[in-house]
Amino acid sequence: MFLPVSQRATALRLITLKKRAEFLRVRGGGRWATPGFVLEGKVRGEAGADGARFGFTVTKATGNAVERNRIRRRLRAVIRKIDARHAEPTFDYVLIARPAAATRTFADLEKDLEQALLRVHHPQRGKRRREVR
Secondary structure, eight states: OOOOOGGOOOOOEEEESHHHHHHHHTTTTTEEOOOEEEEEEEEEEOOOSSSSSSEOOOOOOGHHHHHHHHHHHHHHHHHHHHHHTOOOTTTEEEEOOGGGTTTSSSHHHHHHHHHHHHHHHHTTOOOOOOOOO
């Protein structure tokens, strides 16, 4: 079935964070944990943003170099696969891998990322607010 361009789901363009200062700045934003990774996200203050930017942290605790590279490739593939509507173009995100990212199914990683993006953008959704007395 052919859909017009306006109705097609657009793939997300992967722009990565490179500098340590960019990773540290994201630390102060929203955070959501899943079995395969922890997603941190924060609004970027730049007006002319190209799109959402992603950073990856895969520590030695997740395995040897081969396993860490495999996890990093899997997380990049999941980000490329999700629809661009899930990621805000003015946000920076950091995915901190957990050891389960190597064995978790690709479909589960994709669902986890979509849920984590929703939770980072809307942190109060699903939580009860405490009443102020």
